Amino acid sequence: MPVAGPPVLRLVGVSKFYPASGGPSVQALRDVSLEVGRREFISLVGPSGCGKSTLLGLIAGLDDPSAGSIEIAAGPDGASGEVAFMPQRDLLLPWRSLLDNATLGAEVGGGDRAAARKRARLLLPSFGLEGFADALPHTLSGGMRQRAALLRTVLLDREILLLDEPFGALDALTRAALQEWLLEIWERLKAAVLFVTHDVEEALWLSDRVYVMTRRPGSIQLNLPVGLSRPRTRAVRGTPEFAALKQRLLDALLADTS
Amino acid sequence: MNTHRVARIAPAIAVLAALVGVWELVTRLAAVPEWLLPGPSVIVIEFIESLPQLAPHTARTLLEAVIGYGAALLLAFLVAALIDQSGLARRALSPLLVTSQTIPIFALAPLLAIWFGFGITPKILIVALACFFPIAVSLAGGLRNADPDMQALVRSMGGSRRQVFSKVKLPSAIPALLSGMKIAASYSVIAAVIGEWVGASQGLGLYMLRASSSFQTARVFAVIAVIAVLSVALFLAVDVVGRRIAPWIYVRTEEAQT
Numbered sequence: 001m002p003v004a005g006p007p008v009l010r011l012v013g014v015s016k017f018y019p020a021s022g023g024p025s026v027q028a029l030r031d032v033s034l035e036v037g038r039r040e041f042i043s044l045v046g047p048s049g050c051g052k053s054t055l056l057g058l059i060a061g062l063d064d065p066s067a068g069s070i071e072i073a074a075g076p077d078g079a080s081g082e083v084a085f086m087p088q089r090d091l092l093l094p095w096r097s098l099l100d101n102a103t104l105g106a107e108v109g110g111g112d113r114a115a116a117r118k119r120a121r122l123l124l125p126s127f128g129l130e131g132f133a134d135a136l137p138h139t140l141s142g143g144m145r146q147r148a149a150l151l152r153t154v155l156l157d158r159e160i161l162l163l164d165e166p167f168g169a170l171d172a173l174t175r176a177a178l179q180e181w182l183l184e185i186w187e188r189l190k191a192a193v194l195f196v197t198h199d200v201e202e203a204l205w206l207s208d209r210v211y212v213m214t215r216r217p218g219s220i221q222l223n224l225p226v227g228l229s230r231p232r233t234r235a236v237r238g239t240p241e242f243a244a245l246k247q248r249l250l251d252a253l254l255a256d257t258s
Numbered sequence: 259m260n261t262h263r264v265a266r267i268a269p270a271i272a273v274l275a276a277l278v279g280v281w282e283l284v285t286r287l288a289a290v291p292e293w294l295l296p297g298p299s300v301i302v303i304e305f306i307e308s309l310p311q312l313a314p315h316t317a318r319t320l321l322e323a324v325i326g327y328g329a330a331l332l333l334a335f336l337v338a339a340l341i342d343q344s345g346l347a348r349r350a351l352s353p354l355l356v357t358s359q360t361i362p363i364f365a366l367a368p369l370l371a372i373w374f375g376f377g378i379t380p381k382i383l384i385v386a387l388a389c390f391f392p393i394a395v396s397l398a399g400g401l402r403n404a405d406p407d408m409q410a411l412v413r414s415m416g417g418s419r420r421q422v423f424s425k426v427k428l429p430s431a432i433p434a435l436l437s438g439m440k441i442a443a444s445y446s447v448i449a450a451v452i453g454e455w456v457g458a459s460q461g462l463g464l465y466m467l468r469a470s471s472s473f474q475t476a477r478v479f480a481v482i483a484v485i486a487v488l489s490v491a492l493f494l495a496v497d498v499v500g501r502r503i504a505p506w507i508y509v510r511t512e513e514a515q516t
Contacts (some may be wrong), residue, residue: 057410060410060414061413061414062410062413062414082416083414085411085414085415087407087410087411089407091405091407091408091411093408093425093426093429094506095429095432095504095506104412104415104425105415107425108412108415108416108417108421108425109415109416136505136506137506138506156415
């Protein structure tokens, strides 16, 4: 649930240019400003190639913006302001067991490995991964791999989770099941989520607010509060409110494409 | 699984048996003199009879091969890591590494004998030289081809260059490293033998030269057989070690075969 107070993530006027060989530089993002409140679930939708992944990369600190600023609130324990990033592909390291993949963050950050492993084991059942602690990634199904990648992201213990189309590569049924499950997990977490997708139903059903991006160079064209009560059930998708919201999102997206 | 394996190699064994049978028949029926082409049975008898002399020569050659191989592995690791970590080193060394593969290493054997005499040193050096290039080139390639997204993931967790290297790049390069190590393993014994041809006090190369200069052709064949068996054994040893330390590599290929 969103909590009042200062945002945990604030982008002001972020632009990104890439140098192009033998031509003018390419602009991927133009003047993007957005805010994510504490424990808020925000989706970012936009046409493919609009720079959604570039934006997440900037927030994750993999690259620097050409202009503008990205502010990330420090954690409650005063830990450095960093986000937990879950890329599009699950990127489980094939030579590591599920548990070792899940605790990669603690290992990289020099944290307490034994404690991280203990915590990961405790979380396995709620991630539907009980009994698979020692399994290598190639023995897991696509849905399990995605849940393992999310477990790895959650165990980073950050205030903000950046999820880049986490269910994009899954079949419709697995996808629907994982969306419900993600809502359950998030309601127990104390983290905000910035969720990138190009599926408007997914965005509406999961989020408190949805940002709509324009085509390249990507900028924010709409900030839509969802306002459907929580906890949400699947039935919400059949309501007139949902249909109206969906229409607004589609209108914004399609107006930009024409 | 075991019967499966037998069924897979059975045709190759049948062809080999047929070739040996034809060879035996031809030498007997055409009464080919033994100094020109001994039959397989003669070679086997010669092998058993000369076993007491063969054993120490074999041990010596194997020692040279293994020490040279180990030195090559160590050096190749250092050079490949340097190339990977430093752009300057890559630009300075990479082209040399690739072009140096066209130099016939074995032609250097007489030079090494001039510089280092007839002891064990020049043999180890020639083995090391022959094994260094395939290992270094394949390991450098493996490090370069490590998944950039996996590296970005570790960086997004706050990982240092060193952690990206040890947690992503190096494990990713294991398949390439192993294929380079297998090629090198199959070169190592013959490199030691060629080193011994130039001049040695012990070793299969020396034993073979003595046998050939006295027209003990069956013995020459016996030595060739030992060299072949040793080469295959070292190759298989690398393969077995590889399967142990990197079981995930073999998954896809084995699935494809069944």
